[in-house]
Amino acid sequence: MTAVLDSGISVRVRVPASSANLGPGFDTLGIALGIYDEIQVTTTGSGLDVDVVGEGAGDVPLGPSHLVVRAIERGLEAAGVWVDGMDVVCHNRIPHSRGLGSSASAAVGGLLAANALVGRAAPESVLSEEQLVQLASEFEGHPDNASASILGGAVVSWTAQGPAGEPDYRAVGLSVHPDIRAFVLIPAERSSTAETRGLLPEIVPHRDAAFNVSRGALAVVALTARPDLLLTATEDRLHQPQRAAVMPATHRWVTRLRANGIAAAVSGAGPTVLALTTTDLPVHLVREAESDGMTVREVEIAAGGAELF
Numbered sequence: 001m002t003a004v005l006d007s008g009i010s011v012r013v014r015v016p017a018s019s020a021n022l023g024p025g026f027d028t029l030g031i032a033l034g035i036y037d038e039i040q041v042t043t044t045g046s047g048l049d050v051d052v053v054g055e056g057a058g059d060v061p062l063g064p065s066h067l068v069v070r071a072i073e074r075g076l077e078a079a080g081v082w083v084d085g086m087d088v089v090c091h092n093r094i095p096h097s098r099g100l101g102s103s104a105s106a107a108v109g110g111l112l113a114a115n116a117l118v119g120r121a122a123p124e125s126v127l128s129e130e131q132l133v134q135l136a137s138e139f140e141g142h143p144d145n146a147s148a149s150i151l152g153g154a155v156v157s158w159t160a161q162g163p164a165g166e167p168d169y170r171a172v173g174l175s176v177h178p179d180i181r182a183f184v185l186i187p188a189e190r191s192s193t194a195e196t197r198g199l200l201p202e203i204v205p206h207r208d209a210a211f212n213v214s215r216g217a218l219a220v221v222a223l224t225a226r227p228d229l230l231l232t233a234t235e236d237r238l239h240q241p242q243r244a245a246v247m248p249a250t251h252r253w254v255t256r257l258r259a260n261g262i263a264a265a266v267s268g269a270g271p272t273v274l275a276l277t278t279t280d281l282p283v284h285l286v287r288e289a290e291s292d293g294m295t296v297r298e299v300e301i302a303a304g305g306a307e308l309f
């Protein structure tokens, strides 16, 4: 049965950015970062009106193909709820195509907004956190980003197999050690995740797989209990070397920071560099990175995930 929502109902959602992989945890580890997109959805009698302020304004489509709109529709459809029309206002702060999970945040924000609307029409159909992880991951394709934006903090995500062989996305949160701080070095250039995934080989040497398994397991220990192990725990052989040629500044800065004892990794599919430390970044390195075209900033590790506000 389809429930129809009255017009004039408004919900507001804020959703954190995320950084995926954290070095060795390709498609597995993620962390929520305190850069937030805000989405307001108001039901109307007819039509669709989309307004975008900030990141992506002028670039993203303002019609039914807008990612947030598609995610809202997906969430409403999953719950069997219908709206005659809606106004969607997006205040975006997460840079697009920089490896900070903007597309996953858009999907999560749209699904959470839809879930809040569902709560008004059919409270029994509201999606659980697990269902949101499933839907957002199916919809956007990156459970490491999506689950970080839903759960907050650091996450381990994995894909099991459902009864008909379909992907069954799962995630569990980690309690990040309170001494760990996050810095991002964001280059001006963009990078498409779909394109840089195409650079990865189908087959990897067993020794490289074993190398990453050890670092990935160590990363869980380093993130939760032993920040002193972060430098070793963020080593990778499965995706960063393979993507280095298309993002030379990113590769240069991951290498430079690591040579200075700072646990740096490519954020998601790049080109942003993520550094996890327990101290400030050395001022001379920040200045050098800025003169190399990077925007350098400390970002809070977002303890909570997407929420209504």
Ligand SMILES: Nc1ncnc2c1ncn2[C@@H]1O[C@H](COP(=O)(O)OP(=O)(O)OP(=O)(O)O)[C@@H](O)[C@H]1O
Pocket (backbone or CB within 6 Å): 018, 020, 037, 056, 060, 066, 067, 068, 090, 092, 095, 096, 097, 098, 099, 100, 101, 102, 103, 104, 106, 142, 145, 191, 192, 193, 194, 267, 268, 269, 270
């Ligand atoms: N808030 C948003 N509203 C509408 N479209 C968005 C939004 N955020 C991202 N997108 C779309 O997603 C594209 C970026 O997706 P992509 O997966 O390449 O990068 P990313 O998600 O920023 O980085 P990564 O997945 O590596 O962390 C943008 O070019 C835009 O088309």
Ligand SMILES: N[C@@H](CCO)C(=O)O
Pocket (backbone or CB within 6 Å): 020, 021, 026, 027, 028, 099, 101, 142, 144, 145, 193, 197, 239, 268, 269
């Ligand atoms: N794990 C994904 C994250 C994309 O944000 C990748 O590296 O392609």
